[in-house]
Amino acid sequence: xxxxxxxxxxxxxxxxxxxxxxxxxxxxxxxxxxxxxxxxxxxxxxxxxxxxxxxxxxxxxxxxxxxxxxxxxxxxxxxxxxxxxxxxxxxxxxxxxxxxxxxxxxxxxxxxxxxxxxxxxxxxxxxxxxxxxxxxxxxxxxxxxxxxxxxxxxxxxxxxxxxxxxxxxxxxxxxxxxxxxxxxxxxxxxxxxxxxxxxxxxxxxxxxxxxxxxxxxxxxxxxxxxxxxxxxxxxxxxxxxxxxxxxxxxxxxxxxxxxxxxxxxxxxxxxxxxxxxxxxxxxxxxxxxxxxxxxxxxxxxxxxxxxxxxxxxxxxxxxxxxxxxxxxxxxxxxxxxxxxxxxxxxxxxxxxxxxxx
Amino acid sequence: xxxxxxxxxxxxxxxxxxxxxxxxxxxxxxxxxxxxxxxxxxxxxxxxxxxxxxxxxxxxxxxxxxxxxxxxxxxxxxxxxxxxxxxxxxxxxxxxxxxxxxxxxxxxxxxxxxxxxxxxxxxxxxxxxxxxxxxxxxxxxxxxxxxxxxxxxxxxxxxxxxxxxxxxxxxxxxxxxxxxxxxxxxxxxxxxxxxxxxxxxxxxxxxxxxxxxxxxxxxxxxxxxxxxxxxxxxxxxxxxxxxxxxxxxxxxxxxxxxxxxxxxxxxxxx
Numbered sequence: 001x002x003x004x005x006x007x008x009x010x011x012x013x014x015x016x017x018x019x020x021x022x023x024x025x026x027x028x029x030x031x032x033x034x035x036x037x038x039x040x041x042x043x044x045x046x047x048x049x050x051x052x053x054x055x056x057x058x059x060x061x062x063x064x065x066x067x068x069x070x071x072x073x074x075x076x077x078x079x080x081x082x083x084x085x086x087x088x089x090x091x092x093x094x095x096x097x098x099x100x101x102x103x104x105x106x107x108x109x110x111x112x113x114x115x116x117x118x119x120x121x122x123x124x125x126x127x128x129x130x131x132x133x134x135x136x137x138x139x140x141x142x143x144x145x146x147x148x149x150x151x152x153x154x155x156x157x158x159x160x161x162x163x164x165x166x167x168x169x170x171x172x173x174x175x176x177x178x179x180x181x182x183x184x185x186x187x188x189x190x191x192x193x194x195x196x197x198x199x200x201x202x203x204x205x206x207x208x209x210x211x212x213x214x215x216x217x218x219x220x221x222x223x224x225x226x227x228x229x230x231x232x233x234x235x236x237x238x239x240x241x242x243x244x245x246x247x248x249x250x251x252x253x254x255x256x257x258x259x260x261x262x263x264x265x266x267x268x269x270x271x272x273x274x275x276x277x278x279x280x281x282x283x284x285x286x287x288x289x290x291x292x293x294x295x296x297x298x299x300x301x302x303x304x305x306x307x308x309x310x311x312x313x314x315x316x317x318x319x320x321x322x323x324x325x326x327x328x329x330x331x332x333x334x335x336x337x338x339x340x341x342x343x344x345x346x347x348x349x350x351x352x353x354x355x356x357x
Numbered sequence: 358x359x360x361x362x363x364x365x366x367x368x369x370x371x372x373x374x375x376x377x378x379x380x381x382x383x384x385x386x387x388x389x390x391x392x393x394x395x396x397x398x399x400x401x402x403x404x405x406x407x408x409x410x411x412x413x414x415x416x417x418x419x420x421x422x423x424x425x426x427x428x429x430x431x432x433x434x435x436x437x438x439x440x441x442x443x444x445x446x447x448x449x450x451x452x453x454x455x456x457x458x459x460x461x462x463x464x465x466x467x468x469x470x471x472x473x474x475x476x477x478x479x480x481x482x483x484x485x486x487x488x489x490x491x492x493x494x495x496x497x498x499x500x501x502x503x504x505x506x507x508x509x510x511x512x513x514x515x516x517x518x519x520x521x522x523x524x525x526x527x528x529x530x531x532x533x534x535x536x537x538x539x540x541x542x543x544x545x546x547x548x549x550x551x552x553x554x555x556x557x558x559x560x561x562x563x564x565x566x567x568x569x570x571x572x573x574x575x576x577x578x579x580x581x582x583x584x585x586x587x588x589x590x591x592x593x594x595x596x597x598x599x600x601x602x603x604x605x606x607x608x609x610x611x612x613x614x615x616x617x618x619x620x621x622x623x624x625x626x627x
Contacts (some may be wrong), residue, residue, distance in 0.1 A: 100541075
């Protein structure tokens with residue numbers, strides 16, 4: 001078990017009477033790649049800004065190591081931020097940008113020179129010292145922003161949707177770069193994004209947030225395979241979320257048909273939500289399925305076919321490498337391990353409420 | 358083709374009221390009364406009285422520009438940090454006097470500063486000694502600052518609002534305190550606005566003759582007054598044009614300097 005580096009304790013924050021964060025508790029372990037994931041307005045950026053020192057929480061405290069840094073200004077914190085739109089100093093050369101933090105710390109000239117060389121090498125931009133930021137592409141500017149932050153050897157690097165402005169291919173390349181950087185530097189990363197794919201690719205831990213509450217904390221696998229509520233299931237990847245009834249342990253009735261599952265402890269005849277990922281829905285010949293339906297839509301997606309199957313009054317989303325033309329009668333089967341049972345929220349408020357302590 | 362036709366009235370306007378007058382200034386400037394070519398009108402700037410007027414013009418407009426800059430920069434910073442609703446109101450307050458006639462505003466100052474004006478009346482009412490305010494270089498500088506301050510505030514304000522708040526945050530994040538952030542980041546990034554502001558205050562201040570006439574009481578002759586007198590009183594258009602061309606040279610140099618620094622066109626933002 002690694003040591004806890006940062007602790008957010010009972011953080012609340014509101015703007016103009018609107019609650020952005022409500023009693024948020026979160027700890028970040030040393031050398032962890034933690035992602036705050038959620039739709040816009042969920043409070044993820046505010047959380048990051050509170051960590052960076054650009055916002056003060058209304059209540060609660062931020063503990064860094066053993067020190068309470070809640071009221072410390074940004075320039076006194078042992079962390080650095082990579083901003084969404086790079087925020088490079090456009091009136092300075094790349095070298096001056098990278099040297100900015102080191103000069104303030106009165107490092108020696110030779111030390112600064114070495115650091116600039118090292119940082120540019122690390123982000124694969126050797127020889128760019130004398131260029132101006134405006135002459136660089138978006139991806140290059142972003143890497144300079146990262147270089148400018150890491151030369152200060154922060155214990156914690158905050159990244160605020162740093163890849164949001166880049167195109168898809170570049171974004172994927174940068175994801176691998178970030179993972180590599182994190183492994184080489186041994187710095188703790190806190191990464192904010194609304195892109196679930198980015199979160200799944202890079203993170204050690206994902207924190208799914210909605211409306212100022214943490215919905216679920218877990219490894220990417222756990223978040224994807226065992227979402228704890230409909231919001232998480234819906235936000236992470238495609239999914240079929242269906243209202244169902246838990247007949248008894250290991251047996252669930254979905255749309256009038258009984259499916260074996262592996263979940264226990266929900267009680268008997270209890271209404272629940274089930275999540276079935278589209279790639280986990282198996283299409284068979286009609287007589288071999290548990291319920292029968294008809295293919296209504298078919299799209300070729302490259303890796304797989306995306307189909308919609310109308311069965312028992314529900315439009316099932318199905319990903320499969322086998323193609324069934326529109327109009328084909330099919331049977332639907334699901335492996336018991338691939339049925340994820342979730343408690344039904346009793347009200348809309350509870351759906352947003354904190355589910356993980 | 359159609360679009361080019363639309364610009365015809367404007368081109369005509371330019372020709373009639375800018376190019377032709379300018380050509381006439383050049384013609385008069387380079388000729389004497391007989392119509393023969395001469396450089397005398399231009400070299401006349403070197404005579405002691407003209408040179409003195411030019412020197413004091415440059416001195417007073419430089420002081421006015423510096424005072425404007427010192428007043429305008431903090432003001433523009435405060436404006437740039439305000440909420441959108443409040444700041445548009447404050448900006449309006451600043452622009453509002455600009456809608457009033459320039460002469461009227463300057464004459465209002467005359468009434469305030471006069472020997473028996475408002476300020477001295479208040480002072481004598483309080484049994485304080487009256488002040489000699491009008492017809493001093495200070496009064497002229499005051500008039501310049503008062504009239505041209507908005508031209509300094511607005512370009513600086515424009516360039517400050519263009520600075521991404523995250524760039525400021527980034528500097529703080531990298532360890533800079535607020536003073537360091539100001540001198541290393543905010544000030545250099547707002548420099549285009551400062552340069553435009555300097556041009557937009559310095560040029561009209563250098564060429565003014567109204568402010569010096571009304572608040573300087575023709576005791577202090579600026580180069581603008583000298584030129585005006587050549588045209589309206591002495592009737593020597595040749596000398597007036599020659600001196601105008603010298604003044605034009607200063608303005609052009611100033612414009613070139615600001616064009617070099619102001620690549621983003623803050624001056625056009627007005």
